[in-house]
Amino acid sequence: MNETIRTYDDLERLVKKTYASPDIESLRHAFDLADKAHAGEVRLTGHPVISHPLAVSYRLAEMGLHLNVVIAGLLHDVVEDSDVTIEDLKNAFGEDVASLVESVTKLKHGIKYRGAERYAENMRKMFLAMASDVRVVFMKFADRLHNLETLYGQPKNKQERIARESLEIYAPIAGRLGMSEFKGELEDGAFAYLQPKEYERMKNIMDIKVREKGAYVSRIIDQVEKLLGTTSATDFQVHGRIKRLFSLFKKLRKYQGDLSKIYDLIAIRIIVSDVEECYMALGLLHQKWRPVPGRIKDYIAQPKPNGYQSLHTTVFTENGEIIEFQIRTLEMHELAEFGVAAHWRYKEGSRKAVKNTRWMEELAQIQKELQTKKDFMEQLEVMKIDVFKDRIFVFTPQGNVIDLPEGATPIDFAYAIHTEVGNKCTASRINEVMRNLDTPLQSGDIVEVVTDKNRRGPNPDWLKFAKTRHARTKIKDATKRTVKGWFAEVLKGREKAKK
Ligand code: MN
Numbered sequence: 001m002n003e004t005i006r007t008y009d010d011l012e013r014l015v016k017k018t019y020a021s022p023d024i025e026s027l028r029h030a031f032d033l034a035d036k037a038h039a040g041e042v043r044l045t046g047h048p049v050i051s052h053p054l055a056v057s058y059r060l061a062e063m064g065l066h067l068n069v070v071i072a073g074l075l076h077d078v079v080e081d082s083d084v085t086i087e088d089l090k091n092a093f094g095e096d097v098a099s100l101v102e103s104v105t106k107l108k109h110g111i112k113y114r115g116a117e118r119y120a121e122n123m124r125k126m127f128l129a130m131a132s133d134v135r136v137v138f139m140k141f142a143d144r145l146h147n148l149e150t151l152y153g154q155p156k157n158k159q160e161r162i163a164r165e166s167l168e169i170y171a172p173i174a175g176r177l178g179m180s181e182f183k184g185e186l187e188d189g190a191f192a193y194l195q196p197k198e199y200e201r202m203k204n205i206m207d208i209k210v211r212e213k214g215a216y217v218s219r220i221i222d223q224v225e226k227l228l229g230t231t232s233a234t235d236f237q238v239h240g241r242i243k244r245l246f247s248l249f250k251k252l253r254k255y256q257g258d259l260s261k262i263y264d265l266i267a268i269r270i271i272v273s274d275v276e277e278c279y280m281a282l283g284l285l286h287q288k289w290r291p292v293p294g295r296i297k298d299y300i301a302q303p304k305p306n307g308y309q310s311l312h313t314t315v316f317t318e319n320g321e322i323i324e325f326q327i328r329t330l331e332m333h334e335l336a337e338f339g340v341a342a343h344w345r346y347k348e349g350s351r352k353a354v355k356n357t358r359w360m361e362e363l364a365q366i367q368k369e370l371q372t373k374k375d376f377m378e379q380l381e382v383m384k385i386d387v388f389k390d391r392i393f394v395f396t397p398q399g400n401v402i403d404l405p406e407g408a409t410p411i412d413f414a415y416a417i418h419t420e421v422g423n424k425c426t427a428s429r430i431n432e433v434m435r436n437l438d439t440p441l442q443s444g445d446i447v448e449v450v451t452d453k454n455r456r457g458p459n460p461d462w463l464k465f466a467k468t469r470h471a472r473t474k475i476k477d478a479t480k481r482t483v484k485g486w487f488a489e490v491l492k493g494r495e496k497a498k499k
Contacts, residue, residue, distance in 0.1 A: 006051070030071045034077075049081070065138060073142060107136065178307050233281075279300075290315060302395075392408065394445045394446070422471060426455060457478045457479065
């Protein structure tokens with residue numbers, strides 16, 4: 001990775017370009033304060049320490065996150081490195097900035113374990129931070145990315161540790177939050193240090209491909225632009241995208257190293273104004289070039305579990321060359337690159353409600369549960385079960401997507417729809433066939449729950465197969481209530497008997 005040095009002027013220019021009437025005075029004040037706090041300090045790379053907060057802050061501004069986050073980025077190491085206190089920051093920049101800096105500082109401190117426990121503790125801290133304010137995690141990612149970019153300055157053992165943490169903790173979390181841009185950068189940054197030979201090999205493959213195909217891809221891009229120019233679409237972009245190195249490495253492993261099976265080394269992205277134009281563009285491509293069978297994917301009608309939406313298709317073009325297209329709206333594009341962060345971006349307005357609310361709720365639930373678990377290994381189990389275990393997605397008869405963990409049953413599905421649907425559930429139909437309530441669901445299943453409004457409540461036996469925390473909690477709650485109710489009746493009966 002190459003380190004790009006950013007100056008304060010670069011940052012100010014970017015902020016003025018990105019934000020409407022930004023508070024430049026506060027931005028400059030934050031820079032001055034950080035510059036003073038880090039004065040005279042030099043990083044292992046040989047650059048002054050201030051280059052680090054500047055890079056972090058620049059990245060956050062590039063993402064278009066609220067200006068407070070950008071300001072907090074400048075200040076994120078100040079409390080640790082100088083006499084400046086959180087209280088001082090509160091007085092100078094307000095509650096929000098101070099609390100962001102405080103959370104990021106906390107995230108860094110008190111990691112005292114090694115090995116698996118260190119991993120668990122790190123993970124737990126990330127989750128706690130995320131559940132309280134997800135913006136802190138964006139700051140942490142920006143911080144970690146710059147540390148990866150400047151890892152060359154660190155001693156070997158530290159390089160390895162930071163790279164491993166990035167790959168095993170930060171990248172999966174970024175992925176789960178749908179932040180593929182961060183995920184990709186974290187993975188590639190870490191990959192370079194963890195498997196330098198493989199990294200170089202992948203880099204060579206891509207370099208050769210880009211050299212070989214560059215002219216061809218630009219020709220195709222020109223043709224697509226012309227094609228779209230003949231339609232009613234006015235606001236579109238067509239550009240090439242190159243596969244990331246770690247992603248290529250994983251895919252090659254999956255195909256036993258057979259490069260010819262990988263069609264998306266270079267893909268072309270078409271970004272249009274709305275969903276209609278997405279399908280129109282797909283139609284145009286298929287009229288011009290024959291699609292490769294089995295490679296048309298409609299992630300607009302059926303989004304991936306993390307919310308990703310796009311149309312994918314692979315076509316045969318001139319001379320039998322094969323190329324993949326990804327078609328999406330600008331909104332989908334931003335969501336694909338920035339994930340949940342897209343919803344925290346400055347240019348709000350028309351943006352729809354956060355799609356990942358279920359995921360955020362789940363986080364809050366995990367956070368609660370973590371507080372009751374003292375042992376890190378136990379905590380790790382809690383996190384692994386719900387978050388990193390593979391997810392499946394199934395459909396309601398109306399076509400809504402429900403995101404569930406692997407092995408989930410119709411009971412989990414019912415509770416995911418609504419607590420009352422779960423409590424009154426008596427049977428289920430999977431793909432229009434009656435099935436037992438403990439049948440494990442598969443991705444793509446259409447699930448329908450039969451309810452009986454006279455049903456008193458859930459069967460405690462459901463706990464034997466319910467997978468999600470949500471369903472289990474609801475079943476326990478409801479059975480507790482029923483038991484209490486039953487107990488009250490017994491007591492009442494006794495009272496009566498006494499009389
Ligand atoms: Mn930092």
